[in-house]
Amino acid sequence: MPTAQPTITFDANLPISAAVDEIRDLIERNQVVVVAGETGSGKTTQLPKIALLAGRKRIGHTQPRRLAARTVAARIAQEMGVELGDTVGYQVRFTRQATKQTKVKLMTDGILLAEIGHDRDLRHYDTIIIDEAHERSLNIDFLLGYLKQLLPRRPDLKVIITSATIDTARFSEHFGDAPIVEVSGRTYPVELVYEPLENENDLVEGITKAVTQLHALAEGDILVFCSGEREIRDAAEAVNGLKLSNTEVLPLYARLSAAEQDRVFRPHSGMRVVLATNVAETSLTVPGIRYVVDPGYARISRYSSRTKVQRLPIEEISQASANQRAGRCGRLGPGIAIRLYSEENFEARPEFTEPEILRTNLASVILQMADARLGAIEDFPFVEPPDRSQVRDGLRLLKELGALADPRQGEAEGQRLTKTGRLLAKLPVDPRLGRMLVEAGRRGCAWDVLPVVAALAIPDVRERPTEKQAEADALHRRFWSETGAANAARGEAHGDRDASDIAAIWRLWDYLRNQRNELSGNAFRRMCRDEYLNFLRIREWQDLVSQLREIIGELDLDTQASNADADTRRARARQPRQASAHTPDWDAVHTAILAGLLSHVGLRDERSTVPKTQQRRGRRPMAEYLGARGARFAIQPGSAAAKAEPPLAMAVELVETTRLWARTVAPITAEQVEAVGGHLITRQYSEPRWSVRGGQCVADERVLLLGVPIVAGRTVSYGRIDPVVAREVFIQSALVEGQWQTRHHFFKRNERTRAEAEDLSERTRRRDILVDDRAIFAFYDERVPAEIVSVAHFDRWWRAKRQQDETYLDLVLDDLVDAEQVDAEAFPETWTVGPADLPVSYLFEPGAHRDGVSVDIDVTVLNQVDPAPFTWQVPGLRDELATELIRSLPKAVRTRFVPAPDWGRRALSWLDDHPERASLAFPDALAAALGALSGDPLDATLFNESVLPDHLTVRYVITDGRRELGAGKDFESLRKQFAPRLNKRLNAAASGIAHAGAKTWAFGTIPATTEVDRDPTPLVGYPALVDQGDTVGVRVANTAAKATRSQALGLRRLVTLVAPDPTRSVFARLSNTEKIALSAGPYDNLNALLADVRLKATGDLMATHRIDPDAVRDEAAFRTVVDTIRPDAAERMQAITRSAAKTLGRWAEVRAELARRPDGDTKADITAQLDNLVFAGFIAATPEPHFTRLERYLHAVDVRLKGWASNPAREAQNLDVIAELEDAYEAAIDRYEVGELPPAAAEVGWLLEELRVSLFAQSLGTAQPVSAKRVRTAINSL
Structure with missing residues (x-):
């Protein structure tokens, strides 16, 4: 079908027709033209045609409303005689009826804005008409601003601005003093009638009254302005209820279908009542209107600086808007406009409606x-x-x-x-409220949040008349809890409070919806009045919910039923619901609401309360809350949350009067804040640390929302915060330091390897041979993947990795120790001494009692161990031991061996070449080596072993195979301590060997040792003869040394008992002087003395003939000994007797002299000395050569006695020296068992006697060099 050619004509009845040529000329000569004219002047429909006459071919024509865009396009197409959608078309949000050939395109200003997004220079158009610019909506201001930027880039673009005669100069100035064309509208006188309502709740009644009055005139149609769809429906219901004759009631608002909207513009018979929103104020000219009813209200988007929320309140219109409305009834002839408010109210209104940008x-x-x-x-x-x-x-x-x-x-x-x-950007509400809806959609609670958001966008529907506040509050409190809302539905008292004003709003909504379904219109109004609820605001609330519900559906924000499509969900949402049929997910609802109120969050300050001057009299102290950016507020007393004082709360409004108050409050949790406020949250962390229990690096987290500490300090995984640091802590703490609970075999193996390395370090006393933790860290760091930050991560990775290589993470000793710096064999793990392999352990901890080398000795082998090898230390410490012993020498001697380390090494090398010295104690062997190397013999007693570092002395640990019984560094003290325990066992085990009371050999063959099986080491005893006085027996000694001493004394006694007795002949050859001297001795009688002489003679002869007592184990060997000493017995006995006579003669003289001296320290010291030297049995007990020196020792006492009085100071000084050394000596030998003093220890006692001679009778001379220092060194060596 061929396209109809457009016809451009102008209706002469329209005021703009007279200015067509002028406007055309201005368009051709100017880039911007401003056309001003009242509604009805024809500017909206005629300007596109004028632009076509001016040669423009692609005209974009914007309208503030969808309804206007569609109807204006239809009107222009009709006037041009073309099909809508061809030469003339339109586009609104969901509808497009235009083609590429369309020359005039009507659209909403929002559509043109959207086109800018993809057509920055608007190349689709050569002409832009911005209609109704005086409305100054945001979109219009955006377009005006953008076009000002665009025009320099598009000199070919023409812009036409249309406006009512309201502040047109501002538009001209904006576009560089663009020309203004004013087109006067055709108007007739309009009679203004003011009929104010007695009560704003009577609005519908006021509309019906006015319609009734105007209908009676029957001269034209009536246009009633309503603020929204809900009001239109209520008014339509009421007007239809009047049953006016020959009258049609028509609604007009943007969301009507196109067919319903078109009904308003079709010819008709009879009278019409058109109920319209402010779309009919300036955007559309509704034909046939002679009367206007203006309630004076419109829904106007406005930002509240007090609440910081963009609301959609129904508020009073400006004077300019009121005049625009009245002018609608003066187009056909004289009209009447009834204003449902007073003239005084009109005069008090603002002159113009604020531009949207100033109220947004x-x-x-x-x-x-x-x-x-x-x-x-x-x-x-x-x-x-x-x-x-x-x-x-x-x-x-x-x-x-x-x-x-x-x-x-x-x-x-x-x-x-x-x-x-x-x-x-697509939600027509304040961004805060829109954010709540967006979050609600994501959390599946959009329909529950929707009525709350709508309520926050309008004034509160709850009223509190001054004279009825208590009663109103009581009724409103019903919705503070579930039980209260249920009781309200039944007309009962409210239940307990719960603490959320948000929940209270939803319950009120649910209650009202239920009541609206159950009550008639009038009954519902009465209920609202009786319960202090504003009926008009409730209608406004319901209308806004409906509008927002449709937009939510269009944006597909509802996710409550994810399996249903959007249409199904929207249909379901429109269905009424019983109050008790649904309980919202309050956690989700509050979280969604919180998304828009993040800067309105407060934390209860436990340390602070609201000042008393700001509290209500008689009320308990109110908690103060710390809000965002340092603000402090309290919950308004009328809030459901006021009494509960939740620890963390959000507030829809923060209002400052006497102080900052929070209104519409609900409790929240830190988890909810973190769920929606992550982008505003600041997290502070303590120093990261390792959690063994958690198997991960953790830190204490402090979470702040705009300065509000919503989480004071909780333990969190550090892996998500700083994976690099968390991984480092994991490797260091778990893998390096072993602070984790694991059964991985590789780690057990590595622990053993590390223990081996640590042990080697302890043994060598060298920390420097161990690699530090950094090397071990590097080992794991190289092998463990970068994403492993915890034990859980590691376990998952290792389960797979070990299937490929079980030893991938195994450490070897070379990874841990610098092998070139240490000889492990120099620090053995066992020490073989005698029959036992003794475990050796090491500790490198200077100052600790266990520092150094420790040898474990089972108590059962304690008697078998010779302590001499331990004086050599382990090979790895021998160099140091030799060096320190050399350094312990007296200075006069030490200077011969400088530098000490070099001499130590030379001495050890010499000892390696002389293995025969290995049986000596190390000080003795070292002295021999140093003497040989220096050519000057060295006395081993000069080494001061007391000054050696503790770790160079072996520590002995006595065990019973399972546990430690005792430990120390004095071997003999330990042997003495455990001797009774050992003897008891030996005696019980060796009862078949023991013998007593023998006077001749009656023992068969005596074994050198006897063993008692005991796992793991056999208990060994040493059978030996024992001197029992008049008889001889056999006992089992616990050490070989004890057995040797016992065997010698027992054999001496038995030989004496069996061999011929030469006593008679010896006695006969004594002089009387000798007999007298011998008789004066400490023995009971002379026979006892001679018996002691005979015993000593036997011993001396055994030594002279080098008889080894340990070799005499049977009777044959015993007889050989008897036969060997018999020939010399009498002669040796004679010599001993004469020596004893001299000693006892001197002893008697000294005692006599001593008796004449006064009591005192000197006398007591000499008395003790005499008792130690001469006593019953001293002859056999004193070995050679000391027996023959006894007389000299006694002579020295005599000299001391005679010189005592001449120099008492010197006597006292020397006595102090002797007393100190004897105390030290007694302490040193106290560790030995009675009668078990080894020869070396006994020699120190005789050295003390030589020191006495040196101090008190130096003229007598000494048998060897001696000094107090030398004696002290010898004592220390014990």
């Missing part, structure tokens, strides 16, 4: 600009630019809501939206 949260403005890609708000040429501080506040709020993406390099802040921001 700038966050919304920035949001819309970013959505339209209009650039940074600071640089945008607004007709009236906003304040920069408000711009900053807007940007901050959008960041808080998560609507803005971080700017790219070179990009201004606030130019890019996130997914959330793009959704917010």
Whole structure:
């Protein structure tokens, strides 16, 4: 079908027709033209045709409303005689009826803004008509600003601005003094009638009354302005209820279907009552209107600086809007406008409606600009630019809501939206409220959050008349709890409070919906009045919920039923629901609401309360809350949460009166804040630490939301915070330090390897041979993947890795020890002494009692161990031992061996070449080596072993195979300590060997040792003869040394008993003097003395003939001994007797002299000395050569006695020296068992006697060099 050719004609009845040529000329000569004219002047429908006459071919024509865009397009197409959608077309949000050939395209201003996003220079158009610019909506201001930027880039583009005769000069100035054409509208006188309502709740009644009055005139149609769809439906119901004759009631609002909207513009008979929103105020000319009913209200989007929320309240219109409405009935002839408010009220209203940008949260403005890609708000040429501080506040709020993406390099802040921001831009509510809806959709609670958001967008429907506050509060408190809401539905008292004003709003909504379904219209109004609920605001609430529900569905924000499509969900949402049929997920609801109120969160301050001057009299102290950015507030007493004082709360409003109060409050949790406020949260962490129980690196986390500490200090995994540090802590703490609970075999093996390395370090006393933890860390760091930050991660990885290589993480000793610096064999793990392999352990801990080398000795082998080998130390410490012993020498001697380390090494080398010295104690062997190397013999007693470092002396640990019985560094003391225990066992085990009371050989063959089986080491005893006085027996000694001493004494006694007795002949050859001297001795009688002489003679002869007592184990050997000593017995006995006579003669003289001296320290010391030297049995007990020196020792005592009085000071000084050394000697030998003093220890006692001679009778001379220092060194060596 061929397209009809457009016909351009102008209705002469329209005022604009007279200015067609002028306007055409201005369009051709100017880039921008401003056309001003009242509604009805024809500017909206005729300007596109004028532009076509001026040669424009692609005209974009914007309208503020969808209804206007469609109807105007239809009217222009009709006038031009073309099909709608061909030459003339339109496009609104969900409908497009236009083609590429369309020359005039009507659209909403939002559509043109959206096109800018993909057509920055608007190349689809050569002409843009911005209609109804006086409305100054955000979209219009955006378009005016953008076109100002665009015109220099598009000199071919023509812009036509249309406006009512309201502040047109501002538009002209904005576009560089663009020309203004004023087109007067055709109007007739309008009679204004003021009929104020007695009660605003009687609005529907006021409308029906006015319609009734006007219907009676029957001269035209009636246009009734309503604030919203809900009001239109209520008014329609009421007007239809009047049953006016020949009258049709028609609604008119944007969301009606096109067919329903068209009914208003079709010819008709009879009278019409058109119920319209403010779309009919300026955008459309409804034909046939002679009467207007103006309640004076409109729903106007407005930002509340007090609550920081963009609301959609129904509020009073401006004078200009009221006049526009009245003018609608003066187009056909004289009209009547009934205003349902007073003239005084009209005069008090503002002259003009504020531009939307001045009553809109700038966050919304920035949001819309970013959505339209209009650039940074600071640089945008607004007709009236906003304040920069408000711009900053807007940007901050959008960041808080998560609507803005971080700017790219070179990009201004606030130019890019996130997914959330793009959704917010499509929601016609405050960004805070929109953010709540977006989050509700994500959490599946959109329908539950929707009525709450709608309630927050309008004034509170709950009223509190001054004279009825208590009663109103009681009724409203019913909705503070589930039980209260249920009781309210039944007309009963309210239940317990729960603490959420948000929940209370939802319960009120649910209650009202249920009541509306059950009650008639009038009954519902009465119920609202009786329960102090504003009926008009409730209608407004319900209307807004309906509108938002449709938008939510269009944006697919509802995710409650994810398996159903959007249409099904929207249909289900519109169905009424019983109050008790559904309980919201309050956690989800509160979280969604919180998403829009993150800067309204407060933490109860336990340390602070509201000052008494700001509290109500008689009330308990109110808690103070710490809010965002340092703010402090209290919960308003009328809140459901006021009494509960939740630890963490959010508030819809923060209002400052006497102080900052929080209104509409609900409790929240830190988890909810973190769920939606992550982008605003600051997290502070303590020093990371290792958790053995958790198997991961953790830290104490402090979470702050805009300065509010919502989490004071909780333990969190550090792996998600800093994986690199967490991995380092894991490797160091778990793998290196072993602080984890694991059964992995590789780690057990590594522990053994590390223990081996540690042991080697302890043995060698060298920490430097061990690699430090950094090397072990590096070992694991190289092998463990970068993503492993905890035990759990490691276990998962290792389960797979070990299947490929079980030893992948195994350490070897070379990884841990510098093998080149140490000889492990020099620090053996066992020490073989006699029959026993003794475990050796090491500790390198200077100052500790266990520092150094420890040898474990089972108590059962204690008697078998010779302590001499231990004086050599382990080979690895022998160099140091030799060096320190040399350094312990007296200075006069030490200077011969400098430097000590070199001499020590030379001495050890010499000892290696002389293995025969290995049986000596190490000091003796070292002295021999140093003497041989220096050519000057060295006395081993000069070594002062007491000054050796503790670790160079072996520590002995006595065990019973399972546990430690005792420990120390004095072997003989330990042997003495455990001798009774050992003897008891030996005697019990060796009862078949023991013998007593023999006077001749009656023992058969005596074994050298006897063993008692005991796991793991056999108990060994040493059988030996024992001197029992008049008889001889056999006993089992616990050591070989004891057995040797016992065997010698027992054999001496038995030989004496068996051999012929020469006593008679010896006695006969004594002189009387000798007999007298011998008789004066300490023996009971002379026979006893001679018997002691005979015993000593036997011993001396055994030594002379080098008889080894240990070899005499049977009777034959014994007889050989008897036969060997018999020939010399009498002669040896004679010599001993004469020596004894001299000694006892001197002893008697000394005693006599001593008796004459006064008591005192000297006398007591000499008395003790005499008792030690001469006693019953001293002859046999004193070995050679000391027996023959006894007389000299006694002579020295005599000299001391005679010189005592001449120099008492010297006597006292020497006595102090002797007393000190004897005390030390007694302490040293106390560790030996009685009668078991070894020869070396006994020699020190005789050295003390030589020191006495040196101090008190130096003229007598000494048998060897002696000094107090030398004696002290000898004592220390014990």
